[in-house]
Amino acid sequence: MSEIAEPVRDDAVAVPGGQRQSPLFLPLFVLAYFGVALALVSAATVSIPLRLSTLAPADKTQLLALTAGLGGVLVIVLTAPLGRISDGSTARAGIRRPFLLGGTVAGALGMLVLAFAPNVPLVIAGWCLTQAGFAATNMALNALLADQIPARLRARVAASFGLCTGIAPFAGSHLVGILPGNPVWWFGAPAGVALAANLGLVAVLRDIVRTGPARVDWRGLLRSYWINPVRHRDFAWAWCCRLLVTMALVSVVGYLLYFLTDRLGVSEKDAAGVSGTVLGVYFAGSVVTTLVFSWISDRTGRRKAIVWVSALCTAAGLLISLFSADLLTFSIGIAVAGMGQGAFVSVDVAMMTEVLPPGADAGTGLAVIALSYQLPQLLVPALATPLLAIGNAGPNYFALFLGAVVAAVLGGLAVLPIRGVR
Structure with missing residues (x-):
């Protein structure tokens, strides 16, 4: 069995994970997560849609689905094996x-390819490289949550990750909106933030060092994709819950810019700024519920009820947005959905780590968990294409949003059979 070297303890300050770390560890940990979220979300929701609108305006929705789907496949293929190797x-x-260092460098290089891509194939190639690199970074960041943070504080730290995820679309849209109208800025600035933040974390992290031999073979890598859902039913239900609720959000956020221009009549010139404003409303709705429910969850130990209520709130917000005919009503619906998502992310990761099968390594277990967040990047584009094609009046955003509502409700129902978490 592999041994783990004791962490360095000289002049270090304890963080709430039982290991000795620099006092800069926790803030840089959260900042690194935000940097990756900013790079990925700004590219996926604003920068790439804008590039595709310029390069191939007639086929933009189909090409966005193809780009997102291929990037999603790559993330799914890589994340679990990277967790086991780690x-x-x-x-x-x-x-x-x-993995923090190499993944972030590769992701930043992919953003540069996107910035200079003169055609759609290179946009797709750049996004695949970006997704592959940041898949390694995200795997390591999520594994550090289990390595360093105890269960009694995990919901609050996970909630800060949720806040980062909520801030990233708002910050990314506004950042792209205020930067010069050049793809080099659109992709380069978020990539620079991600790179700087993760280099800071790499510099201060006192990592676990294994001193014994560890065997990683192909059979073990294939097992990285699998935790038996029959033997570990609580984990399976929690995984399905996260998958479905994430699909609901990705369905809306991924096509938000096109919804604003095609359905609500926002000009393409103003789309990035308006998208940032709408996502700012979403963030405002999520931040309060994230902070409140993460505190309640850690104090009471209850997760399931919060997840159920959050899924219903998300569905209600999406229904409001579905029937909106103007930007104000749409923003109200997005704010309500944000409140639901804020409550969800406040307990989601904590619940998932508590239903991990006994003996599962952090990197491997959390890599399987991460698939429930990453798989929607493949499933949503695949399902969105036929939904958007319903009828003959252009992209059918009504069908897309209705599918998101159904996914949110099913996600809430999936948490009910879980027995090992209150």
Whole structure:
């Protein structure tokens, strides 16, 4: 069995994970997560749609689905094996640090390819490289949540991740809106933030170092994709809940810019700024519920009821948006959905880590969990294409939003059979 070297303890300050870390660890940990979210979300929801609108305006929705779908496939293929490799790594730099550094550099390079891509194939290639790189970074960041943060505080730290995810679309849209109208700025600025933040975390992290041999073979890598849902039913239900609720959000956010221009009549010139404003409303709705329900959840130990209520709130907000005919009503619906999502992310990761099968390594287990967040990047484009094609009046955003509502409700129902979490 592999041994784990004791972490360095000289002049270090304890963080709430039982290991000794620099006092800068926790803020840089959260900042690194925000940097990756900013790069990925700004590219997926604003920068890439704008590029495709310029390069191929007649086929933009289909090409966006193709780009997102291929990037999603790559993330799904890579994340779980990277988690197992990380768990078994005997690198002197530690089991997470090499993936933080290498993944972020690769992701930033992919953003540069996107910035200079003169055609659609290179846009797709750049997005695949971006997704592959940041998949490694996200795997390491999520594994650090289990490595360093105890269960009694995990919901609050996970809630800060949720806040980062909520801030990222708002910040990314506004950032693209105020930057010069050049793709180099659209992609380069968020990539620079992600790179700087993760380099800071790499510099201060006192990582786990394995000193014993660790065998990672092809059979073990294939097992990285699998946690038996029959033997571990609580984990399976929690995984399905996260998958469905995430699909509901991705369905709306992924096509938000096109909804604003095609359905609500926002000009393409103003689309990035208006998208940022709408996502700012979403964030405002989510921030209060994130903070409140993460505190309630950690104090009471209850997760299921909060997840159920959050899914219903998300569905209600999406229904309001579905029937909106103007920007104000649409924004109100998005705010309500944001409140639901804020409550959801405040307990989601904490619940998932508490239903992990006994003995599962952090990187491997959390890599499987991450698939429930990453799989929607493949499923949503695949399902959105036929939904948007219903009828002959252009993209059918009504059908897309209705599908998102159904996914949110089913996600709430999926949490009810869980027995191991209150």
